[in-house]
Amino acid sequence: xxxxxxxxxxxxxxxxxxxxxxxxxxxxxxxxxxxxxxxxxxxxxxxxxxxxxxxxxxxxxxxxxxxxxxxxxxxxxxxxxxxxxxx
Numbered sequence: 562x563x564x565x566x567x568x569x570x571x572x573x574x575x576x577x578x579x580x581x582x583x584x585x586x587x588x589x590x591x592x593x594x595x596x597x598x599x600x601x602x603x604x605x606x607x608x609x610x611x612x613x614x615x616x617x618x619x620x621x622x623x624x625x626x627x628x629x630x631x632x633x634x635x636x637x638x639x640x641x642x643x644x645x646x647x648x
Contacts, residue, residue: 568616575609585611589624599627605635 562577569575585607588598598611612628615621 564613564617568613570612570616571609575606575613577610577613581610582614586614589615589618595624595627599631602635603631605632605639608632608635 562579562582564575564577585598588594589611598607603611608628608631612625612632615624615628
């Protein structure tokens with residue numbers, strides 16, 4: 562799936578396949594579905610894909626602001642894991 566350059570907001574480029582869109586898209590349809598996926602602790606990559614999908618769709622600020630802290634938590638866990646490995 563082609564992502565417009567203006568929506569590539571992350572440091573590393575995000576690639577979306579149609580399979581990703583089919584898998585993650587329904588979770589953006591309502592708050593209950595979004596909360597379900599957030600409780601499952603999705604990967605940082607999936608969270609970024611959700612943000613891109615929302616930007617390409619309705620661009621609801623409330624959903625995007627809900628996803629950004631989840632990305633930050635995933636990044637923090639990844640960094641803390643690397644720090645523990647380094648010790």
